[in-house]
Amino acid sequence: MKKALPIVFVIAALIVTAAIAIGIKNTKTVDWEESFNEKSNKPYGVSVFYKELSNLFKDQKIRTVYHQPASYLRANSEGGYGEHVAEGSFIIIGNSDYLTDESVDELLNFADNGNTVFISDYYFTQKIHDTLDVSVDYIENERDSISYLSLKHINIEAVKIDKNASDQYFSEYDSINHIVLGYSKIDYKHVNFIKVPFGKGSIYLHLEPKAFTNYNLLKEDRYKYVEGIISYLPENNIYFDSYTKIQTGYNGDVEKESNLSWFLEQLSFRWAWYTALIFGLLFMIFNAKRRQRIIKIIKPLQNTTIAFVKTISNLYFETQDHKNLIDKKITYFLEKIRSDFNIDTTILNDDFIQKLTSKTGKKKEDVKKLIDFINWLRTKNEFFEDNLIKLNRHIEAFYSK
Incomplete structure (x- = not known):
């Protein structure tokens, strides 16, 4: 034991030194990826907004939903097998592209029964556009990357949003039945926030999710804009759509803070x-x-191919070499497309998307999202963990559907 003490101290010293070095390295790089992750303290995470929900909706139940709305809302409905009947406001901030048509139907049914759906994103799924009769377009911010956001019925000064390359706005909407609530402005005003009465409830569509991020909520008085938006929602229970999705079906109460607490x-x-x-x-x-x-048991040689692959992938992940992992995942995916469907993957254009759609039987919009994301990744020089997670999510969705 005494002989082992120096080794223990050396290992402990190396671990502390490595932790300090990693901490210093991490402080030098700011991750500006727009994850809209409710657990992320990065500039474009939404942890501040997520934590403030209990203050904004006092005496109300705040539930975090980790499943597709289709399975969660169906389970927690009249006659469902959930522990309660879902009533209140369902909030989605960014990343709404994961919504399936089935989930959109459940959200619409949720609103139709007298509840509220609030979605803030740059664009929405095609089913939402078609059902609610809205169209979204954008205008590039060619001057100073600054936009000004304002609300129609709430008396606050226009809030400045910087680092904004473009403004999304509603190019088409029902001016008779839809209610305009807010605007974005670069050179002139565009409608970017509307209320759509739907059955007994309402659907709110908002086109600037960056307003809810940590960076903007903690800068100057921009939080007043978000307070104004949230004031439109009724004082009721909140269902917050999590960045982290469990792709399996809903089978219980998923609002727990940890799996261990349930056990x-x-x-x-x-x-x-x-x-x-x-x-x-x-x-x-x-x-x-x-x-x-203890006498060491020598086990016979095993096939360690899978363990080797896991070790190498963990090595890349531990060293934060996200670019290498992303390149290899894209290369493997395209190689599988070539071998399985005999399609040339040299140029990933609309013609390639059409061929892949026809041969796989997948939805064209799902295939287009995956290929567009791969093309976008190829234009980047710097990669973050969220890029890798989102690519993996797109590829798994492609094979699962």
Whole structure:
């Protein structure tokens, strides 16, 4: 044991040094990726807004939804197998492109039953455009990347949004039935926030999700704009759509803060957990008294190909070499397309998308999102973890549907 102490101290010193070095390196790079992740403290995460929901909607239940609205809302409806009947406001900030047609139908049904749906994103799924009779266009910000946001019925000064390459706006909407609530302005005003009465409830569509991010909420008095937007929502329970999606079906209460907390609420699992901890502690106490070294069991050679691949991928991931991983995932995906469907992948244009759609039977808009994202990644020089996660999500969705 005494001989091992110097080695332990050396390893501990190396770990501390590595942690400090990694911390210093991480502070030098600011990740401006627009993740809209409610757990992210990065500039374009939404953790500040997420944490403030309980203050904005006092005495109301705030639930975080990690599943597709289709499975979650169907389960928590009249006659469903969920633990409650979902009533209130369903909020989606960014990343709404994951919504399936089935989920859109459930959200529309949710609003039709007297509830509220709020979506803030740069564009919406085609089914939302078609059902609500709206069209979205954009205008490039060629002068200073600054836009001004304002609300029609709330008396606040126009809020400035910087780092804004373009402004999305509603180029078409029902001016008789749809209610205009807000504008964006570069050279002149465009409608970017509307209320759509739907059945007994309402659907709010907003086109500037960056307003809800940490960077803008903590800068100057831009939070007043978000407060004004949220004031349109009724004082009711909130269902917040999480950045992290569980792609399997809904099978229980997914608003728990951790999986362990759910296990500890179950009597059998709780005692099993405590028993395992007690036996583990006793094992360490009695095993520490052993004087004879444990005889090492030499196992026969195994096929370590999969372990090798996992080790290499973990190495890239641990070293933050996201570019290498992204390049390899794209290369492997295109190689599989060539081998499975005999399609030339040299140029990923509209003709390629049409061929891939016809041979795979996938929806053209889903294939186009994946190929457009790959083309966009190829134009970037710097990559972040969120880029890799989103690419993996697109590819898995392509194979799962």
